[in-house]
Amino acid sequence: MTTSPAPTPAPSDPAHSPAPASPAGPPAPASTRALSAPAGTPDHDVPPGALRSLLPVLGAHRATVLRTCLAALVDQAALVALVALAAHTVGTAVTEQRPPVPGTVAVLIGLVLLRALATWREMDLSHDLAYRVLAELRVRVFDGLARSAPARIAGRRSGDLAATALGDVEALEFFYAHAIAQLIASGIVFAAAAAVLAALGPWLLLAVLPAALLLAWSPLAEARGRAERGARTRGALAEVSAETVESVDGLRELLMAGALDRRRARLRSAGRRLARAQRAEQSWETGAGAARDLLVVAAVIGVVAAAAHAASAGRLDGAWAPAAMALALGALAPVAESAASLGRAGGLRAAAARVRAAVHAPALAPAPAAPRPLPPGPLGLRLRGVRFDYGGEAVLDGVDLTVRPGETVALVGASGAGKSTCAHLLARYWDPADGAVELLPPEPGHPLDLRDLAEDDLRSAVSVVGQEAPLFHGTLAENLRLGAPDATAGELSEVARICGVRAIADALPDGLDTPVGERGATLSGGQRARVALARGLLGGPRVLVLDETTAHLDHRGDAELAEALTAHSATRATLLIAHRPATVRRADRIAVLEGGRIVEEGTWDELIGADGPLARLFTREGSTATA
């Protein structure tokens, strides 16, 4: 009964099943909360039209879509014509006692060849179309993640995100490659076959219509159940994916904590939940397939009965009776397959909704309509009345802080005070809810709001180096050039030297051309910090923000990097976020962040002498002794 060789994925096939689900994380800014909907959101909670809303992606491939539909149409029509003509030929041979004429045999052979060619063409075109659309969607999803990062990433498990970026998009392959063209072609072929049946006799048409209507209605009838079962499978799949990624990432910690057995047990039970969910989907799929086959068989029997009755009453040429049966079978089988495809596509709604959310993710830091040019020369930075929250209570509540060109200011505060948040605002991951983050050109009175700068200008002027600046798979030199691909070999070598990366490279087999391994795994934490700082300095930023960059280094390393930073520091504004007193006291000025505001500013000696918040902070941490 199967008429199309298109491989249809089992619902349990991970390659075709969107994965999702995530535990709750810290609150994200309001604008991003919609994007962070847990991937295990039941399909029936997904707003309708998710699949439809992705169809415009096909717009750029209109010609291929048309050719695919045409190939599918020829494929299905050739098959129906072939079985109908073959049946008619046999009927003629039986009723008129004469063998088929050579012309009929030639047409039959031609139809076989046409069908084979059309099947190949349809498969080729539909997969080409699907893979091209998916490649584009992957990039759009990545762009969406990048636009909404890092808020979207906060609180999501990496396995879950990978599932969204890859699993959900992969799952849609079935929709683009098989469902659309098949649906259109089967509709047209059925309409044509129905017209022929009606011309042969109205009872023939009446015999197939109920089955066709039931088949067309079945995806709607089973939509809710399918959505629930699909959501269960995808939730379980996402759990397995997230658990696996997390476990592999934290293998060392698990090993050291002796927690491998417990982790294995968790993985096993997550795997069992997935197996149960997949089995439930598969059983339903098999049962639904059998029910659809039954409907087609019932309709064909009805056609046989009606044709036999009409033939015996002399209303139908005897040779047309088997042809009518073949026509009914040939036209209904693709309808049944389309119903199966539509049902399966319905199970992809949640995946489509997540892809849509990622694709249409609003920019958390939208590009300005008319960017202001960045003046040459040194720059300072200013947070002016900055208020910011992550969707809950204000983290920053009116921060005023200025770092003049050539100045180094240390920003200190208790853990969770909002220091990194200030750094993130300077990197423009987000914009403040109130107030402004500005760059200060030498001439007073012309501050530049970061929101008014073009992305490239901002990145070339401001460099933010964090504590955990991840390295990428590639060589040391490639990692250093990340933000400054056009830096000369001389500049690279100079920055590597002053940050102590040269010494690291000299100990490696290929120097700066040595691969650093996945996430810089072949380097120590302190070495990675040096590479991160060198990377941040390479482009010659005019504003440098160091967020606990030297926390991994010993006192000597910290002092060496401080020395390295003095090069060009006269033309740079540096904001230093640090906990270590020795690092903090080197700054020209220190600002203390407390309760979402700057509560104290001054030199180390002034503030320690004043016995205020800074003194309390460092005394509480018992660290003045190590200063």
Ligand SMILES: Nc1ncnc2c1ncn2[C@@H]1O[C@H](COP(=O)(O)OP(=O)(O)OP(=O)(O)O)[C@@H](O)[C@H]1O
């Ligand atoms: N992406 C996020 N989503 C929600 N809340 C966040 C997010 N990032 C930080 N927070 C919260 O904002 C507050 C300030 O965090 P931040 O990282 O800025 O503090 P910090 O002063 O840098 O702390 P530390 O010294 O420990 O690094 C904390 O309460 C933290 O839980």
